[in-house]
C-alpha cells in the first residue's frame with residue numbers, strides 16, 4: 001500500500017471491502033486467466049486519476065498497473081513534470097489481464113465498470129486522464145480516434161477529463177512524445193490553476209523526460 005497505509009488492515013473499511021470485491025471478482029471471463037487482480041498504484045485520495053486500458057504481462061505478474069515498459073515511460077514523464085506518486089491514482093478500465101495483451105472486449109469493460117465506479121467514488125478525483133484509445137472509448141462511450149480528441153479538455157459535471165496517447169504507442173512512434181508531453185503540461189497547469197497541486201519549482205523542460 002502507498003502513502004500512510006502500510007498494509008491492508010490499516011486501510012479505511014470502505015477500501016478494504018472494495019479491494020476484497022476486486023480480488024474475488026468473477027464477473028467476466030478474464031478471471032480464468034489472470035494471475036492477479038490489478039487494482040491501482042499511487043494515492044488513495046488523489047486529485048488526479050489516470051485510467052489505462054488493462055494490465056499487461058508485467059502488471060499481471062506484479063499486481064500493479066503500468067509497471068512494464070509503457071509504465072516506465074509514463075513514470076518518467078510524470079517525474080519530469082514533478083508529479084509524485086502521492087499526486088495521482090493510476091488504474092485501468094479492466095482489472096484482469098486480457099490474454100495476449102489484446103484490448104478488453106465491450107463485455108469485459110462493461111463487467112468491470114461497477115468496480116471502476118466504486119473506485120471512482122472512493123478516490124474522488126477532480127482531474128481524469130484517459131490513457132489511450134481504449135480507455136477513451138470505454139470511459140466516454142464514444143469512438144472518435146484518439147489522435148483527434150487528445151489534448152482537449154472534456155468537462156463532465158465537476159470533472160475535467162483529458163484524453164491522451166498510450167505510452168505503448170509512443171514506444172512505437174517516438175515523434176509523438178511531444179504530444180503526450182503537451183497534454184500533461186495542460187493537466188499540470190489545470191491542477192495548479194485549481195489549487196489541486198503545489199506549483200512546479202521550475203519551468204517545463206521536455207529534455208528532462210528521459
Ligand code: SF4
Pocket residue numbers: 022025026027028029030031037094095096108111112113115
Ligand atoms: S476484469 Fe474486472 S469484471 Fe472481469 S473478472 Fe477481473 S475484476 Fe472482475
